[in-house]
Amino acid sequence: MEIVIKNLNHIYMPGTPFERQALQDLNMQISSGSFVAILGQTGSGKSTLIQLIAGLMSPTSGNIQIGSYHLTPNSKERLAVRKHVGVVFQYPEHQLFEETVVKDIAFGPRNQGLSEKEVTERVQMAMEMVGLSPELGDRSPFQLSGGQMRRVAIAGVLALSPEILILDEPTAGLDPHGKSELLNTISKLHKERQMTVILVTHDMNDAARFADYLFVLARGTCELEGTPGDVFKEQDHLVQFALDLPDITRLINQLNRQIHPPIPTNIFSMNELENHLIERLKKVVSL
Known part of the structure; x- marks a missing residue:
């Protein structure tokens, strides 16, 4: 599903002393099946943007087109969009709550109203996609390593069969080995299933290695975009946005x-x- 963002604005707590504009006249286009990275310092608007794309909030003004859906200030299509977009927030393992790995991964599909047969198939598929051994299915997720717990959380999102996968700093807190393993798994999924992947990261190394296209956000708007080769030529611009090579x-x-x-x-x-x-x-x- 292609994502086209036009003149997007989002203001938190408008009309109050705490009013803050998080996004300002933002324009972006993300091709279907691409792997993109959104870069920027804290406060640049990254988290607001992904919540809007996922249909978790409504914009103050502007339009986000996702496939045939339009997300506008008064849009009633947010719920429909959520069926196509999966979001993995920072430290997703903190959201695990079921007593076994299988039950945790099954929670989303079961709440979609799928049959038990379909739920079981989705769980098996998701565990395989993230490299979780079937033997771990009956174990408590809280008995697993940090990297395995994160894979369980991501499997829970993948079990919903999203066409767009958004990952907000997915490797935060992982050791170098766990980080590399996780990103290689996501890259493999992207290539095998032609899934649109949006990676939000502070890590220029991850963005350069895995993404096909980069967007650099600053002050709520897109200041720079292009292939990794194009973006990382602009060293002077990146310094202005407090980003490194x-x-x-x-x-x-x-x-x-x-x-x-x-x-x-x-x-x-x-x-x-x-x-x-x-x-x-x-x-x-x-x-």
């Missing part, structure tokens, strides 16, 4: 001060960089 881009910039021709700056994994340098070395040796 990915580690690998900073490494390539350092290398480019000493070698010629320069290494392309649209390389975002160490494997790609190693392969590029090996190919360059082969050409030098063959001369």
Whole structure:
């Protein structure tokens, strides 16, 4: 489902001394089946935006079109949109509450009115999608590791079969291994199921490595957008928004001060960089 956002504004507590404009004349387009990252510092409007896309709030003005649905200030389509959009908020494991893993994942589908057979199929599918062993099904989610608990929470969202998956800082608090495992799982899901994925993150490394397209938010509007290669060329702009470059881009910039021709700056994994340098070395040796 394509997402088209036009002239979107959202004001919290309008007409009071605490009035605050979170989004201002925001325009964005997210292609169906894409993997995008939304970047920005705290207060840039990221969390407000994803809640509006998910139909959890109504905008003050403007329009969000999701497929054939329109979310406007007086729209009655928010409930319908929620059936197509799954949201994984920060530390989703804090929302686990059932006595077993299977029961927790089954909660959403069961409340959609599905038959027990369909619920069981959805649970099995979701556990497989996030790499949870069937043997864990009867265990309490609170007996699992932090990474496994987060997978249970994400499986609970995936069991609803959303066409759009929104992840708000999904790796917060995980160790490097757990972080890498989780993002690789999400990337695999995106590729296998052509699911639209919206990743909200502060981590430039994750954005560069996994997303096809980036949106940089600041002061409630989209200040910069493009492929990772395009966005991370704009170092001066990123500094203005208190955002850094990915580690690998900073490494390539350092290398480019000493070698010629320069290494392309649209390389975002160490494997790609190693392969590029090996190919360059082969050409030098063959001369």
